Amino acid sequence: MTARRCFLRAAMAVVTISFGVVGPAHAQGTPRQPDVQHGAVIAAQGTAAGAPACAQCHAFNGGSDGSGAFPRIAGQSTSYLTQQMSDFISGVRTNAIMSPIAKALSPEDIADVAAYYAGINAPFPPLARASAALIQRGEQLAKVGSAAKNVQACDNCHGPGGIGIPPAIPYLAGQYAQYIAFELKMWQRGYRRNSPEVMFMIATKLDDQDIAALAAYYQQVPASDQTTASK
Amino acid sequence: MAQRLKPVDVVTVGVGLTGSLTALELAKTGLKVVGIERGAPRYTVPDFQSPAIHDELRFSIRKGMMQDNVKEAVTFRNTSDQTALPIRRWASFLPGTGLGGSFVHWNGQSFRFQVADFIYKTHIEQRYGKKFLEACGPELTIQDWGVTYAELEPHYDRFEYLCGVSGKAGNINGQIQPGGNPFEAPRTREYPTPPMKEPYFGALFRKGATDLGYHPYPQPSANLSQPYINPEGLTLQQCVFCGFCERYACEHYAKASPQTIILPVLLKNPNYELRTNCQVLQVNLDSTGKKATGVTYVDAAGSEYEQPADLVLITAFPLNNVRMLLLSGIGKPYDPKTGEGVVGRNYTYQTVGGPTVFMDESINVNPFMASGANGTMIDDFGGDNFDHSQLGFIGGQYVGAIMTNGRPIEFHPTPPGTPKWGLGWKQAVARHYNHTVLIQQHGTSTASRLNYLDLDPTYKDAWGQPLLRMTFDFPDNDIRMSQYIADKVVEIGRAMGGKTVVRGGTKRPYSTTVYQSTHNCGGALMGDDPKTSVVNRYLQCWDAPNVFVIGGSAFPQNGSYNYSVTIGALTYWALDAIKNKYLKAPGPLVQA
Numbered sequence: 001m002t003a004r005r006c007f008l009r010a011a012m013a014v015v016t017i018s019f020g021v022v023g024p025a026h027a028q029g030t031p032r033q034p035d036v037q038h039g040a041v042i043a044a045q046g047t048a049a050g051a052p053a054c055a056q057c058h059a060f061n062g063g064s065d066g067s068g069a070f071p072r073i074a075g076q077s078t079s080y081l082t083q084q085m086s087d088f089i090s091g092v093r094t095n096a097i098m099s100p101i102a103k104a105l106s107p108e109d110i111a112d113v114a115a116y117y118a119g120i121n122a123p124f125p126p127l128a129r130a131s132a133a134l135i136q137r138g139e140q141l142a143k144v145g146s147a148a149k150n151v152q153a154c155d156n157c158h159g160p161g162g163i164g165i166p167p168a169i170p171y172l173a174g175q176y177a178q179y180i181a182f183e184l185k186m187w188q189r190g191y192r193r194n195s196p197e198v199m200f201m202i203a204t205k206l207d208d209q210d211i212a213a214l215a216a217y218y219q220q221v222p223a224s225d226q227t228t229a230s231k
Numbered sequence: 232m233a234q235r236l237k238p239v240d241v242v243t244v245g246v247g248l249t250g251s252l253t254a255l256e257l258a259k260t261g262l263k264v265v266g267i268e269r270g271a272p273r274y275t276v277p278d279f280q281s282p283a284i285h286d287e288l289r290f291s292i293r294k295g296m297m298q299d300n301v302k303e304a305v306t307f308r309n310t311s312d313q314t315a316l317p318i319r320r321w322a323s324f325l326p327g328t329g330l331g332g333s334f335v336h337w338n339g340q341s342f343r344f345q346v347a348d349f350i351y352k353t354h355i356e357q358r359y360g361k362k363f364l365e366a367c368g369p370e371l372t373i374q375d376w377g378v379t380y381a382e383l384e385p386h387y388d389r390f391e392y393l394c395g396v397s398g399k400a401g402n403i404n405g406q407i408q409p410g411g412n413p414f415e416a417p418r419t420r421e422y423p424t425p426p427m428k429e430p431y432f433g434a435l436f437r438k439g440a441t442d443l444g445y446h447p448y449p450q451p452s453a454n455l456s457q458p459y460i461n462p463e464g465l466t467l468q469q470c471v472f473c474g475f476c477e478r479y480a481c482e483h484y485a486k487a488s489p490q491t492i493i494l495p496v497l498l499k500n501p502n503y504e505l506r507t508n509c510q511v512l513q514v515n516l517d518s519t520g521k522k523a524t525g526v527t528y529v530d531a532a533g534s535e536y537e538q539p540a541d542l543v544l545i546t547a548f549p550l551n552n553v554r555m556l557l558l559s560g561i562g563k564p565y566d567p568k569t570g571e572g573v574v575g576r577n578y579t580y581q582t583v584g585g586p587t588v589f590m591d592e593s594i595n596v597n598p599f600m601a602s603g604a605n606g607t608m609i610d611d612f613g614g615d616n617f618d619h620s621q622l623g624f625i626g627g628q629y630v631g632a633i634m635t636n637g638r639p640i641e642f643h644p645t646p647p648g649t650p651k652w653g654l655g656w657k658q659a660v661a662r663h664y665n666h667t668v669l670i671q672q673h674g675t676s677t678a679s680r681l682n683y684l685d686l687d688p689t690y691k692d693a694w695g696q697p698l699l700r701m702t703f704d705f706p707d708n709d710i711r712m713s714q715y716i717a718d719k720v721v722e723i724g725r726a727m728g729g730k731t732v733v734r735g736g737t738k739r740p741y742s743t744t745v746y747q748s749t750h751n752c753g754g755a756l757m758g759d760d761p762k763t764s765v766v767n768r769y770l771q772c773w774d775a776p777n778v779f780v781i782g783g784s785a786f787p788q789n790g791s792y793n794y795s796v797t798i799g800a801l802t803y804w805a806l807d808a809i810k811n812k813y814l815k816a817p818g819p820l821v822q823a
Contacts, residue, residue, distance in 0.1 A: 145276040150466060150495075153280040156482045157471060160282055197469040201458055 032108070034078070039116025042109055051104035054113060057097075063122040068178030074122035079167030081114035087194040094191050124174045124223065130216035138217025141210060149205045154214065157198075161225070162218045174222040177215035184211045233527055238539035239263040239504075242526055244511045244555055245547035247332020248795070249781040249802045251489040251497055253544050255463075256806045258502040260814070265504045265538060267528055270329030272507045275490050279480035281473075287640045291478045296336045298326040298548070302693035305550060309704040309740045310681065311567055317690050317698060323743040324580075324751055325478065326548045330507060331489040333548055333749060334795065338477040338603030338635055339453035339486050341396045342792035343387050343800070345416045346380040347615050351788060354615065355625055367625050368708045370679045372577055374787045377759040377768035380416050383800045386807070388419055390799035394487035395459035395467050398422035398451030412448040414610040427456045427470070432596050432668045433607030436632035439727035445609040450631060452604035453487035453795075463496045474636040476603025486603070506530070512694060514543050514559040514778060523561075523778045529694060541817075542777050542809075545755075549783035553578075553684045553754035554699040562755075562765050562774045565683050567702075573765045575684035577756055578703060579789040581748035582628060582713045582737045585672035586720055588729035589646050595665050598637030606633030606671070612716045613791040614675065624711040628674025629791050630720050637664070644669070646731050670724060672716055672735055676752070678788040679706045684754045704741045713737035750794045755784035757801075759821075767821040769808035770801065776819045781805055 043060055046053040058064045062074025073081060087093040088102035102110070129135070142162065145153040155162060157169050164171030172180060186192040187203035206214070240262035243250040250266055258264045273279070289295040298321075306315035327333035347354040352373050355364050364371065400421045401411025426449035429437070437447040454470040461467065470485040484491050497503055508531035515524045515537065525539035545552050556562055556574050565576035590596070608631030610616055619625055636642060643660040644667040650656045687700035717736030724732035758764025761773040770785055772778040781802055783794050790797075812820050 144280055147274055147276040150275075150484060152276060152468075152482050152484060156281040156473075197457055198471065201466075201468055 032111070034111045034115035035108075036112065036116050036119060038109075039112035039114070042105075042113045043116055047105065047109060049104055049106070051101050051109070054117075058117070059122075061122040062117040062120045063125060064176070066125045066127070066176075068176035070176075071179040072122070072175055073117045074120040076118060076170055077164070077166035077168075078111075078114045078118040080170050081117060082110055083194070085110045085114065092192075092194045127176075127219060127223070129220055129223075130177070130212075134213050134216045135220060137209075138213035138215070141214055142217055146205075146210075149210075151202060151205050161221050172218040172221075175218055177212075177219040180215040180218055181211050184214070233535040233537040235537045235539070238525070238541070239265050240540065241265070241542045241544065242267060242538055242540035243544045243546045244514070244526060245269070245332060245545070245551070246330055246489070246505060246507075247327070247546065247548070248334035248489060248798065250332070250544070250546035251493045252799065252802050253546060253781060253806055253809075254503055255493055255497045255500070256810065258497065258500040260810060261502060262814075263502050263504075265506060265540070267509045267511055267526065267538070268330055268505065268507045269510045270507065272330045272505070273335075273480070273490075274330075274494075275480070275482065275484055279482045279490075281482050284479055284482050285473070285475050287638050290336075291638065291641055294321045294325060294478070296325075296327050296329065296478065296480070297321050298328045304690070304692075304698055306687040306690050306698050306700045307743050308700070308702055311702050315687060315700045315702070318743050322745060323741075323747050324749045325746075326550060326749065326751075330505070331480075331494070335480045335488045335490065336478050337453075337486075337488075337749075337795055338793075340604040340606075340633075340793040341391070341394065341398070341451040341453045341487075341796045343416055343418070344380070344790045344792055344797050345414070345614050345616075348790040349376045349378060349380050349383070351375060358615070359620055359625075363620070364625065367623065368677075368679070368706050370681050371625075371706060371708060372678045372680050373625075374577075374678070374756075374758060374763055376787055377757050377764070378801075378804065383797075383804055384417075384419065386803035387796065387800040389803050390796060392423050393461050393463070393492050393799070394453045394796075395423045395455050395461055395492075396451050396453055396487070396796070397424040397427050397456035399426045399449055401448060410448065412608070412610050413446050414613060414616045422451060424456050424459050427452050427454070427602060427605045429607055430597075430600070430605055430634070432598070432632045432634050433605070435590075435594070435668060435727045436607045436670065436723070439723045439725075440607075440609050442726045443723060445611045445723070447607050447609050450604050450606040450608050450633060452602065454481070454485050454602045454604055455487075461492055463492065465492055465495055467491055470602050472600045472602050472605075474599050474601035474638065477635055509536075510694060511555065512558070512696065514545070514555060514561060514775075516560065516775065520560070521775055523775050542779075542813075545778065545780045546782065549751050549754065550684065550699055550701075552780050552782055552784040554686070556755055556765065556772075556780065557684075557686050557699070558696055561772055561778060564685055567680060567683055570680055573756065573761070573763065575754050576763075576765075577678035577753040577787055578682050578684045578701065579676040579678050579752045579786065580703065580705075580741070581676050581750040581789055582626075582674045582705065582709050583672065583747045584713070584737055585630065585670040585735035586717070586724050587644055587646075587733045587735075588668040588670060588724040588727055589644070589663055589731040589733075590666045590668060590728060591730055592662070592666055594728070596634070596668060597665065598634050598642060598667075601634055601636050603635045604633070605635075606631040608633070610791075612674075612719060622711075622715060624708045624715070626675030626677055626709060626712045627791055628672045628713065628716050630716065630723065631671050631673075632668055633671045634669050647733060668724075668727065668729070670720055670735070672713065672720060673748075673793070674712065674716070674791045675709070676789040677706050677708050678753065681706075705737055705739055707739075710737055710739055750783065750789060752783045752786040752789040752794065755780045756787045757785040758787060761823045767819075769812075769820045770805040771808075771813070771820050773819075773823055777817065779805055779809065
């Protein structure tokens, strides 16, 4: 498993490089390398152009404030974070808070701050656990799917235990339950349209109970991993 | 002593593509249908989910989805003067087992055959003359199918819409369509869904082929480019390019398989009963030997049952269709010495094997982002699309950059001169893994009187019945054809920018130890003449009119293309005759 994961990581790293080498936009000269230090400044202070500091909601370490209103973004891939910002700008993903902030940032700012948060390994805050039954139902959906609903396992794409398959697929492990549930409803209701062929299809097959179960399961994955490791 | 069960209207031997498709159509008419499957039941959820389904060692190397050849192997020899031995490790071809059959682990490459394929002998003799055909090889025994492309077209259409095939039409009602395959047989409408996105290796091939004046087009795929609801009301999802198609089942509901396009509806039909882990031993005949009375099978507990049925459909893998006829004594077995007899005759295969194109390190192919039928192709050398009159062979191959995976155990291309192991090998794999394009040549297999299937005189299966014996080598004609095209394809590899192009092409002898294709054809041919065919044009046995043998076993010889969609079309064609002719007046649909 570990070997395969390493392989995937290595393979994905090649993808990232390849865009730089063969993409027409970078046909001449080397692509711009993101400035992580500048990203950290944006996270802490915002920009002169008016974007507020990311840390106000997402915390300086990307772990966010624990309320679940704001997603954990620490260690999420640069590519995924950049894509979400550009989707907020284009409108295929809409959010009253994030859409104007994304529009206030330059492409270089976005690249820098995405690279900054992608590089952080933030601790997971202690959170209240949902009922064991709900978590178990979520785990079943996440790992096996539902034959009755023709829904495949979330882990197929999001990786074992929802660890993510960067660069394209975000992690869900340790993500706040409230955020996961909210986003699945955004898919259902059409406010989030940046994966119409896959995530929209799946989200519309889930009911509120399924969503609550999945959200509860993925939030507690890192905590349960630590428990297992300490045994 | 077998326990005799309550009679039913229809029994299918095998529940793969043809077994589930026929069962659904006939159960809908009100007939009681029983499907008998030797393997286990299995479903997208829970059986096909990751990470277990991406176990390369289990499924690719140990062939986890294939017929258990400890219990049931095939014996093989190249020529009839050799002694055949059992194939105990599948390599050259991979017959599936379990609910859904081989249509679960296929790659999704979804072609129609061409107009000339169905009238092959007539077409070749008309275009080049009888003497030309004889000069290609006196042993060649090609023949017409007894059904025409025009007759099959509506059934092709129906099957493609059942699967949701993603592609770009090249010929709609005779009008050539830009972007499609100009050599395509005329279709009445577009593919159900648009073609897959072209990967980088496809774009490289497109450029090379275009520069040389060929006609590239996107390969039609049953791993879908977008979500699709089929006419049975079942939803398929979009392929996510995980690179685990052939030898695997799809975890995303994105590949057409019985599990995604037929079974959920069939299994809800009250007229249908599925029995899994049940091995059919034979089709039973009455005292006249001209009428089937049902089948005898053994369940997982070892108990033997007789299932009486009015209509018996043999719907197993093509090789097993032929074996079932031989075990049951239906039809006269083929005798290569006299050329008489039909069952087992004209066993054909597929000529495959193209060049490997090693690119510069600046070209990143990313082979792991793959789907099973996502190639860019040309048909300029397919079938009879080019003039053979000066070439001394018949047949052809499609050519395409089709990279179905970059899986770590199986995919490590290295150029000639690389050490076979050790540091030098590892360095070469690291250097070339992401900078190599595989080009596929995939084409016709010409029938020969020397190639056939019969029962092995020595080796038996776990139930004590003789194994199927395969006697096969490629006719010289097919070697000449493949080698001629191999030269042309090397030019394409160079035009793509290949630094080193390792030439492909098929060689003799045929070996069962290297994967080539699971398109095993023939042995229970369809045709107009009972002397040269086992089933009539409706796939009905000449010798037992209440037995139909459905699948690739009916192909008189193999065309250039992957055969699954043609099997689907033939199944609908046979069903049309069963529903609209046979059920109204049971008996021979064609007088011998």
